[in-house]
Amino acid sequence: MSDENASPDDTAKPKLPEGATTAAAWTNPDGGSLPYTAEARWMALRDDDEPVADIFSVSYLVDDAGPARPVTFVFNGGPGASSAYLHVGALGPRRVGFDERGMPLAPPTALVDNDESWLAFTDLVFVDPVGTGWSRIVKDEAAKGGGDKGDDKGKGGGEGRDPKAFFGVNKDLDSLTELMARWLSGHDRWASPVFVAGESYGGFRAAKLARLANERGIGLNGTILISPALEFALLDPSDYDVLPWVDLVPTMALAAHHHGRSRAFPSDATPGAVRQVAEDFATGPYATALIRGASMPAAERAEVVTRMADLLGLPEQVVDQHECRISMTRFARELLRDEGTVIGLYDATATGRDPFPDRDGMAWPDPTLSGIERVFNAGINARLRTELGVRTDREYHLLSMAVNKDWKIDFDQHALESQVGATDDLRYGMALNPHMKVFLTHGLYDMVTPYFASERIRNLLRLDEATAASLTVAHFAGGHMFYAWEDSRTAFRDAIAEFYAGALG
Numbered sequence: 001m002s003d004e005n006a007s008p009d010d011t012a013k014p015k016l017p018e019g020a021t022t023a024a025a026w027t028n029p030d031g032g033s034l035p036y037t038a039e040a041r042w043m044a045l046r047d048d049d050e051p052v053a054d055i056f057s058v059s060y061l062v063d064d065a066g067p068a069r070p071v072t073f074v075f076n077g078g079p080g081a082s083s084a085y086l087h088v089g090a091l092g093p094r095r096v097g098f099d100e101r102g103m104p105l106a107p108p109t110a111l112v113d114n115d116e117s118w119l120a121f122t123d124l125v126f127v128d129p130v131g132t133g134w135s136r137i138v139k140d141e142a143a144k145g146g147g148d149k150g151d152d153k154g155k156g157g158g159e160g161r162d163p164k165a166f167f168g169v170n171k172d173l174d175s176l177t178e179l180m181a182r183w184l185s186g187h188d189r190w191a192s193p194v195f196v197a198g199e200s201y202g203g204f205r206a207a208k209l210a211r212l213a214n215e216r217g218i219g220l221n222g223t224i225l226i227s228p229a230l231e232f233a234l235l236d237p238s239d240y241d242v243l244p245w246v247d248l249v250p251t252m253a254l255a256a257h258h259h260g261r262s263r264a265f266p267s268d269a270t271p272g273a274v275r276q277v278a279e280d281f282a283t284g285p286y287a288t289a290l291i292r293g294a295s296m297p298a299a300e301r302a303e304v305v306t307r308m309a310d311l312l313g314l315p316e317q318v319v320d321q322h323e324c325r326i327s328m329t330r331f332a333r334e335l336l337r338d339e340g341t342v343i344g345l346y347d348a349t350a351t352g353r354d355p356f357p358d359r360d361g362m363a364w365p366d367p368t369l370s371g372i373e374r375v376f377n378a379g380i381n382a383r384l385r386t387e388l389g390v391r392t393d394r395e396y397h398l399l400s401m402a403v404n405k406d407w408k409i410d411f412d413q414h415a416l417e418s419q420v421g422a423t424d425d426l427r428y429g430m431a432l433n434p435h436m437k438v439f440l441t442h443g444l445y446d447m448v449t450p451y452f453a454s455e456r457i458r459n460l461l462r463l464d465e466a467t468a469a470s471l472t473v474a475h476f477a478g479g480h481m482f483y484a485w486e487d488s489r490t491a492f493r494d495a496i497a498e499f500y501a502g503a504l505g
Helices: 084-091 171-188 201-215 242-257 269-294 298-312 315-323 328-334 369-387 401-404 423-432 451-458 486-504
Strands: 022-025 031-049 050-062 071-075 092-097 109-115 122-128 194-199 222-226 342-343 351-353 437-443 471-476
Touching: 031 084, 031 171, 071 171, 071 201, 071 298, 084 092, 084 122, 084 351, 084 369, 092 369, 122 171, 122 437, 171 201, 194 201, 201 222, 201 423, 222 351, 222 486, 242 298, 242 451, 269 298, 269 401, 298 315, 298 351, 298 486, 328 342, 328 471, 437 451, 437 486, 471 486
Parallel strands: 071 122, 071 194, 194 222, 222 437, 437 471
Antiparallel strands: 022 031, 031 050, 050 122, 092 109, 342 351
16 A cells, blocks of 8 residues: 655655554444454645645545445534544444433543444545644744745745635635545545545535536545535525525424424424424415515514414514524523523534523523533544554644634635535536435434525425436434434434445446
């Protein structure tokens, strides 16, 4: 196997950490043993043969499987999130322990064998984008005020390199495609079927790569979008928008019913029945009310307010006061306010105490994202350092808010050309490579990237019959990381195994 880190003058370059290679075996649910090799290593990203960043990944390669075995490149989102969530949460051979509904267990965090690992049907490469995990930008001496600034022409000039250059839409994608291509070369896997899987902003990445990877010579057999954020315009709604508010209503209605607060359904109503009614209301009377605003007759508006309050389990006064625009943070606090309890933004079935009920704004820890940070941080460090034997003094950046804050649109566009999204790239990629299959999935109780946003977008893709047959859409009980739920993780694994079989057939 060739060393993709090699360079003729490596002795003059900053040295990468050593990494580690470990032999192990995964025991599948039927009791069979699958030997594999785990490679934890860094790859140097270069510009004009100068190292500009090093990117960390962990590969799980089934022994003696041959080039016909698929390989899947996996990344999370943020921006600023490492791959730890999918790595030790759902896909890898070892995962962190949760209760059956995805809630954290008491510390310390325990790693357990993952019966639902995708290693059963694909090799896996978990990638930490630059600035996350153990991936870092190489500091430039000129940027720090040292070195010979006169010799730095073409690499940032006398001012040195931009230390945040990789924190942008295009540069991030470039680094991922470079890693994919060099990994395939270094492992002699260009003859293998290739898949990409991304969660949240990682789903945005994966949708973009449906086009970009093909254009750069990497043919994809499948693209898997997990709780994706496909269009930026839907992430920051204003009082003048319609679609983001529409997309959120079905999830909130499901949450209200789950917590026994819905006045629109009996307690034994199925989630499917709640979804159908809520979606019809959201795209019908509710959307009309948002569009018409003050021009809507008072009696019609009152009907919408009452109906929405019943669906969401909120007082009519709250819905009326906020002009039917109920944000996820307001809903998280208002639904169970009388109990002093808040619900999760990323999983609206989860609950936690509100330590500051008398304060305005979101002053409480989210019981989903905040509650699991300790679990995944301990889990990924135990997996990498203890079980795989990686030795490094670097801190593992599970979720870097500094990277998130510095993220930028790094391509030229007019001030009035504000639409940034990945849906067009997905459509383009499906047309460019009609053999590529796409799997789109959400957790039904996720308010951050609500399932109905992708459902609505799916219905606007204008796909011909053959292309539409290449798209699989399936949603599961749970939140943003629905795979933390035991039943959903199993159902997800089964659906994905069937998806791979179809994509390779």
